[in-house]
Amino acid sequence: AQTVTQSQPEMSVQEAETVTLSCTYDTSESDYYLFWYKQPPSRQMILVIRQEAYKQQNATENRFSVNFQKAAKSFSLKISDSQLGDAAMYFCAYRSAYNNAGNMLTFGGGTRLMVKP
Amino acid sequence: DAGVTQSPTHLIKTRGQQVTLRCSPKSGHDTVSWYQQALGQGPQFIFQYYEEEERQRGNFPDRFSGHQFPNYSSELNVNALLLGDSALYLCASSRGRTPNQPQHFGDGTRLSIL
Numbered sequence: 001a002q003t004v005t006q007s008q009p010e011m012s013v014q015e016a017e018t019v020t021l022s023c024t025y026d027t028s029e030s031d032y033y034l035f036w037y038k039q040p041p042s043r044q045m046i047l048v049i050r051q052e053a054y055k056q057q058n059a060t061e062n063r064f065s066v067n068f069q070k071a072a073k074s075f076s077l078k079i080s081d082s083q084l085g086d087a088a089m090y091f092c093a094y095r096s097a098y099n100n101a102g103n104m105l106t107f108g109g110g111t112r113l114m115v116k117p
Numbered sequence: 118d119a120g121v122t123q124s125p126t127h128l129i130k131t132r133g134q135q136v137t138l139r140c141s142p143k144s145g146h147d148t149v150s151w152y153q154q155a156l157g158q159g160p161q162f163i164f165q166y167y168e169e170e171e172r173q174r175g176n177f178p179d180r181f182s183g184h185q186f187p188n189y190s191s192e193l194n195v196n197a198l199l200l201g202d203s204a205l206y207l208c209a210s211s212r213g214r215t216p217n218q219p220q221h222f223g224d225g226t227r228l229s230i231l
Contacts, residue, residue, distance in 0.1 A: 045222035097216045102173040107159035
């Protein structure tokens, strides 16, 4: 079974600064997807960024980028130019890329990000 | 284009009761997954429905059951409620079950057990 670990329960960042959230995972599979989701107080899970394990290049989405280290099984999220609206819970998630595994997600425990004005 | 909708928003029950939560998938989606998110934790996969059948199940007891209707909407039923069932229940939908299909989440149902 796959596991996802987020070792930082809480992080804080000054507005306009950069912050990095950490995530490690354990799997015996070679092909998979990794995700970062944001959950604001409104509760809805919002997809921030997605990485396919077979791609060497790190994914980027505007101010959000990842550092994917496949050998180390590490998948960190960097948020640049932090904004007040970035304050939320952030979850790292894993999904197998094998068709017989369906598309269920395995989530980490989350990191609460606070943004200081 | 309506996203994933869940009802009710909040529900209060007592131990031993039964509860039914409902989910309507995003337009064009035919697969529904349910997750349980305890306070301060990440969501845990309960099960997934496709073509009106349970296709995949997480590590949850038989007290948790579900159903999918011909219009792809889904219900989650929990019998003999325990205090530990208090959580946010999230529904997610996708177009098919293949791994490359992204899941879209609803706002969840907050279930409180007294």
